[in-house]
Amino acid sequence: MKQAVAAVPNRRASRQAGRARLTSAESLGRTGLDLFIKYGFDNVTVEDISEAAGIGRRTFFRYFSSKNDLPWGDFDGLLLRMRSRLAEVPAETPLFDALRESVVDFNRFPEDEIPFLRQRMMVLLTTPTLVAHSALRYQDWRKVVAEFVAERLGVAWHSHIAITLGQVCLGISLSAYEEWLVDETLLLGELIDGGFHNVRAVFAG
Amino acid sequence: MKQAVAAVPNRRASRQAGRARLTSAESLGRTGLDLFIKYGFDNVTVEDISEAAGIGRRTFFRYFSSKNDLPWGDFDGLLLRMRSRLAEVPAETPLFDALRESVVDFNRFPEDEIPFLRQRMMVLLTTPTLVAHSALRYQDWRKVVAEFVAERLGVAWHSHIAITLGQVCLGISLSAYEEWLVDETLLLGELIDGGFHNVRAVFAG
DNA sequence: TTTCCATCGGCACTCTGTGCCAATAATATG
DNA sequence: CATATTATTGGCACAGAGTGCCGATGGAAA
Known part of the structure; x- marks a missing residue:
């Protein structure tokens, strides 16, 4: 499997040479997600999405490196934000x-x-x-956490404790989302916070 | 994606009617894993494995529901063992x-x-x-842990704290394996134990 | 107008996974 | 021994994801 390198065509500053793009990753993503919600991920082909978006099947893969990547939106952007926030923590x-x-x-x-x-x-x-494909995206997220932990503790980013805490933070996040999707009245932030404290309670001995 | 139902043909007590099997999941798994190690997972096709095992490509999928499932061996059996062990804890x-x-x-x-x-x-x-496909197997593993936690705490198996601890235990296991693969001198059991104590140390406040 | 060039999309191909079904080979039965 | 039963096999055709190649398209720049 190819690493998810930027499949999105380089957005031009404003005007450059070459044919104009027919759509955008955001628009195409919205179109695809709507179809997934309506008919189910497995019942929608890349051709269906391309047709709905008015582009060729071949072109779809220039906006998303795989059908699986479509629902993720600009995850890399969020990762950058996460990194910044962590760096700002006193x-x-x-x-x-x-x-x-x-x-x-x-x-x-x-x-x-x-x-x-x-x-x-x-x-x-x-x-x-x-669910399966997500594991690949989570790897990147965990690395951001691990790097922060490593920085804090003065160890290598791939040290056992840094990797472990990356895993644990991811686990807490995912369980919060799972709960959040079931009960619409709950707040995501409070669920995550609660998860951290639940783990503390059980692990505090 | 289809759930990984038992793709392995029912093993007959000893002798029953019908044609004898040409191989076994274990043998086929060994053949496949050897090829993966030698040439890399992505450079080995199901046809390669089938040919090496002396069976048809179509038959391969009766022993493993997907190429991805091959390296997992009898994971369901291990899950049963895990469940038993947990039930025996005082x-x-x-x-x-x-x-x-x-x-x-x-x-x-x-x-x-x-x-x-x-x-x-x-x-x-x-x-x-x-790595991606593993997420599906991990779901089953986490559920075993969550059910145990739920039983212990007298809550539903899908309650937030049970799900969270399932995620956390998985995370600790995975980070231990990651470390274990890098350094051959380390013991898996000690790494897992160390992971639990690392999390305790950071989370104990 | 002509040149340049990013984007597009058709085509052909590989590989995974599946439904269908006849062929195979073993046991069970008359 | 001949026949029926049954589990397994594997060939074939097909859908769908993803990729390399390359000419076509339609903008901007010269």
Whole structure:
């Protein structure tokens, strides 16, 4: 499997030579996600999406390197945000709080984007194919956490404790999403916060 | 994606009617894993494996429901073992210790199987396609842990805390394997144990 | 107008996974 | 021994994802 390098054509500053693009990753992603929600991920072919978007099947793969990547949107952008937030955490903040607050923060979205986020996560977490593919994206996310932990503790980013805490933070996030999708009245941030404290309670001995 | 129902033909008690099987899941798995190690997962086709095993391509899929499932061996059997071990833990044992010891125990294998385990895990954890597919197997594993936690705490198996601890235990296991594959001198059991204590240290506040 | 060039999309191909079904080879039965 | 039963096999055709190749398209720049 090819690494998910930027399949999105380089967005030109404003005007350059060459044919204009027919669509955008965002627009195409929206079109695809709608179809996934309506008919189910497995019942929608790349050809269906391309046709609905008015482009060729071949062109689809220039916007998304795979059908699986479509629902992820601009995840790399979010990773950059996560990295920045972590870097801003004061050195005095205990590691537990630094992680807890950063993870909560990473998953904070504007009120009006919540319904969209719910749709996206519902598809991502209930479609087996996508559950599987997600593991590849999570690798990147975990690395951001691990690097922060390593920096804090003065160890290598691939040291056991850094990797472990990356895994644990991811696990807490995912279980929060799972719960969040089931009960619409719950707040994502509070679920993540609660997850951190649940683990503390059980692990505190 | 289809759920991984038993693709392995029912093993007959000893003698029944019908044509005899040409191979076994174990033998076919060994053949395939050898090829994966030698040439890389992505450079080996199902046809290659089938040919090496002396069966038809179509028959391969009766032993393994997908190429991705081949390296997993009898994982369902291990899950049953994990469930039994958890059920045997005395009620007095604190949850932290119950989980820690059970996870360590789950990953304890006979000395002579270690090299094989290392090969298997190396392929599973370094091949992107398999890293992705593994997420589906991990779901089952996490559920076993979550059910135990739920039983212990008197909550539903899908409650937030049970799901979270399933995720966390998985995370600790995976980071231990990652470390274990890098440094051959380390013991898997000690890495897992260390992972639990690392998380305790950071989360204890 | 001509040149340049990013984007597009058709085509052919590989590989995974599946439904269908006849062929095979073993046991069970008359 | 001949025939019926049954589990397994494997060939064939097909859908769908993803890729390399390359000419066509339609903008901007010269």
